[in-house]
Amino acid sequence: MKIEIENIGQLPAVAKQLLGTFPEERFFAFFGKMGVGKTTLIKELCAALGVEDNVCSPTFAIVNEYCAGNGDPVYHFDFYRLKNLVEAYDLGYEEYFYSGNYCFTEWTEKIEELLPEEYVRVEIVEVDGRRRLTATIIK
DSSP: OEEEEOSGGGHHHHHHHHHHHSTTOOEEEEEOOTTSSHHHHHHHHHHHTTOOSOOOOOTTTSEEEEEOTTSOEEEEEEOTTOOSHHHHHHHTHHHHHTSSSEEEEESGGGSGGGSOSSEEEEEEEEETTEEEEEEEEEO
């Protein structure tokens, strides 16, 4: 799946398209430089799932838990501040990653070796002021 995003107003539709393209997947790993829009898109994904909580980057907490419209938890990770993999183990990442609930991860490259066998890899790059999103299932 490839999408070119010209403006932020497209993000609700992009989020719905992303969820609709991968309806059985629950783990979405985001890759992209700082400021490219990972958190902003995750906010829209959460909105599409019926999350009414304030969705923000969990930079200091590392993980935020939200409640989806159906009552299920949604997990949002930001591994930017992670110093090593031991911190991910201490966090108990496996309980979240293998819960069967939606997990959205930012700065995933810091914990890439811990990712589940199957996940959706979402890459966002900025080219000439436009964002290009590529989403692929990794198995």
